[in-house]
Amino acid sequence: MEVFEAMSTCRAMRYLKTDEVSTDLIEQVITAATWAPSPGNSQGRDFVIVTDKEKIRTIANSIEGSMAARVASMDRPDKSHRLMLDGTEYLLKSLKSCPVLIFVCGKPIYPYGSPRESFVWSSIYPAAQNLILAARALGLGTVFTTFQGVAEPTIRETLEIPDDILIGCMIPMGWPERKFGPLNREPYDSVAHLNSWKGELRVYPPAQD
Ligand SMILES: Cc1cc2nc3c(=O)[nH]c(=O)nc-3n(C[C@H](O)[C@H](O)[C@H](O)COP(=O)(O)O)c2cc1C
Incomplete structure (x- = not known):
């Protein structure tokens, strides 16, 4: 797929089928993510890919438990808010049967010797966007989420993520x-x-007749 087409049609996809995604496709999107730039080419990001159903259920239940009531009570002042929040409610409910969760994590390593947290986020987001566009090009749906923050202790424990690693987003x-x-x-x-x-x-400029 042409890159402009992928970008211009890459909606946040909160409605996902439960069908499995092959390891080959997962490898392709992660490879594309590793092509992203980072400050000084420090590449201080890692990808924790979760396909284990039990682990997905544990993480999803923890996120849903903390977020569902909060999202249900949010205002929906117009159609776009309604669509987004309806989608988020659906995602929270269905996350436990999502085939793949990807956590894009970051290491505070740059600048070398006196690392700053801002550079961790600068390494995470270009990689996450590359991943999302690669998935779109392959016909796969994804959505950036940061609401996993409400379940961070459960996520760290379930996935054995060390304390000095920041979790940027969950896709x-x-x-x-x-x-x-x-x-x-x-x-x-x-x-x-x-x-x-x-x-x-x-x-x-608009074409002249
Ligand atoms: C940094 C970031 C964090 C986001 N966090 C969430 C989230 O926690 N939950 C969610 O459902 N969507 C989340 N989104 C998705 C946005 O809501 C979505 O990209 C935006 O509304 C545009 O929607 P569209 O791509 O379908 O047009 C996030 C997006 C970004 C870039």
């Missing part, structure tokens, strides 16, 4: 139950500033 992955499609995003010319904050970027 559930599986075959999509819903369609990928166009994204709801601000147009580029409302966020791009050419040569100064007041500058406008219009590379492609």
Whole structure:
């Protein structure tokens, strides 16, 4: 799949089938994640991939137990909030039967000698986005999540993640139950500033008749 098509249709996929994902496909998305840049090419990130059903159930139950009531009580002021929060509720309920959970973790190693936490996040997120786009190109659905933070002690214990490793995000992955499609995003010319904050970027003026 062409990269622009993958990017422009890569919705957060919270509706995932329970069907297994082959090790070969998992290896492909993790390989793509390792191609991501990092500060000084320090590559201070690791991927903990969970396919063990019992471990997934333990982690999912812990997240659902802490998050479900909180999400159920959140306001849904418009359609996009409603769709997102309905999807999140569904994901919380179905996470226990998701075929793969991927935790993108980071090591505080950069700058060498006096590592700063901000550089850990700078290593985690490009890798996570590469992973998500590679999955999309292979037809797999994923969603960035940070709500795993509510279950961090359970996750650390279940997956034996050392205390000095930060857990950046959790990416559930599986075959999509819903369609990928166009994204709801601000147009580029409302966020791009050419040569100064007041500058406008219009590379492609409307064609003249
Ligand atoms: C850093 C980050 C954290 C996120 N955390 C969560 C989360 O905890 N739970 C969740 O359901 N979605 C989470 N999301 C997904 C966003 O809600 C989603 O990408 C955004 O609403 C755009 O949705 P769309 O890609 O379907 O257009 C997160 C996304 C990012 C980038």
